[in-house]
Amino acid sequence: MKEDQSQKPLLEAQNIELRYNDKPILKELSMDILSGGVTALLGTNGSGKSTLLKTMARLLMPQKGCVYLDGHAIAKESPRSLARKMAILPQSPEVPMAITVRELVEQGRYPHVGPLRMLKKQDHAAIEEALEVTGMQAFEQRPLDSLSGGERQRAWIAMAIAQSTPVLMLDEPTTFLDVRHQLEILELVRRLNQERGTTIIVVLHDLNQAARYADRMVVLKDGRIVRDGTPDRVLTEAVLQEVFGIHATVLKDPVAGTPIFLPHSVVHREG
């Protein structure tokens, strides 16, 4: 499932520099994303992982550098044409909404039909598929504000899926969910990648989960990429100590075979 097509990157960030209030968040950062994989962006709070995701989705504009999708600079694309190529689900917007799940998922068709044709009820196969793949069919007429956190998150993901884009980005999709719902979301993400070939970039907090579900782990620290590779190569005791500041033991997950860590203590730095 990895790197099955040409080796030309699908998405390419080149020398990205982004400052917020004069504070540099991303520093001369470059990254390539090949078509078809699940890439997890990781790092401590404030490492710039979310910022990198938003920059690649053009929700933020870098002061320097450029992001290319299929060889075209995304900064020059029209919003709607870009939204037909990639979807991003921002960190879950916790506003109670009195609209039904189906009405939310319908919004995913916006880039395909535009504001005026969105006045009509959208009736597209992509909507049914999105409801089905997320298991939200039974909930389609339920108001969003009557759902549990996990169900709501799945509804939002369904909206992004209905957008039918080859690239899907998710910003901490498992935050605030209990462990079962976290796994549900991650399994869904994995399935989207395997069954539909969707290229997925996801910001995650949980390193063990990232190792379990991603093909590639990219670790950021202070706005730079410090580790990049398969879970086996990235989730190591050295990385945990240097980047995340903890002493830990890395084991092999007896079921999945992926690396898994057990934290022991905080690294106390001198001075």
Place this chain on the structure above:
Amino acid sequence: MNKLIRNRNPYEMTYKIGLLAALLLVLILCVMHIAFGKVVISPQHILRALANVQEEEHHRQIIWQLRLPRTLIALVAGAMLGLAGAILQSITRNPLAEPGLLGVSAGSVLMIVIWITFADGLGDATRYLPLVAWTGGIGTVLFVNALSLGKGMDITRLALVGILTGSVLQSCTSLILLRHTEAVGSILLWMIGSLNGRVWVHWDMLWPWALVIIPLGLLSAGAANALQLGQSTAASLGVSVRRMRWMMLILAAVLTAGAVAAVGAIGFIGLIGPHIARRLVGQDARRLFPFSTVVTGVLLLGADVIAQAVSFELHVFGLSSQVSLPVGAVTAFMGAPFFLYLIKQKRKSH
């Protein structure tokens, strides 16, 4: 059975029934609105007068010259305020947003007051009131927007600047009021909002604009739906967030100023109408916008029926026959407690 219930949109049903009920209410309120006033006219007389029966000449005059235009203005001005409120609540994602929020009403009123105090004697002054109000309203939106421009389009900041600008503009109006005590009566009516003395001239300056702007507002529902999912989500759906939001702000400003030009700064109605509508038909703008429009029209008409009835009572009790309650006082008097009730209810349900 279960599947049937599951597959039905819960808001859709309320929407259809609600629209029917609202239209029925419009009819009933129209009759009441025409009936009440200093002279109470019975429904038979109304029908006969509307049919231009000869011996009803007196009633015919009252209805055709005084009451009917007022009824229509109440409905349409209310509708415009309701739609403006719904648009603002959607794009700011704040249920407390209302037409007065961005200082639009205050700006329009100030310009109107300046116009009627200083341009009096220009003859056809009333005809230009909408333009005057729009200058004030749109000017205020531009000003507020320019001041709150910073990184992105921060809605909280926009609202804050809007409220502050609104109060400054309002105190300007008060200053004029203090300088021109002879015009206190009419200035106050603009500030509170009133339908007294609204006749065909006012209707003629209201309807052409309403006919253009209300449909435009309703057509913006598709974009509003995306916008109310939040700035980032809307952007990821391919919405040009800044441009769309800007266009809808202007739309709301134009709707508000149009209504203010006809009836003054009527408070609360543009807040409560959309609020009631949202509770009944949900947040999908494709239902919310038309429903808010109708509901708020009904509310303003209902409030004016009360205003007229109360004015009439005062007359009976031997007070000055000139006393007539401005409808803006009714909406504030009934609207504020009603709103408190809604807020309290909402607390309970969560």
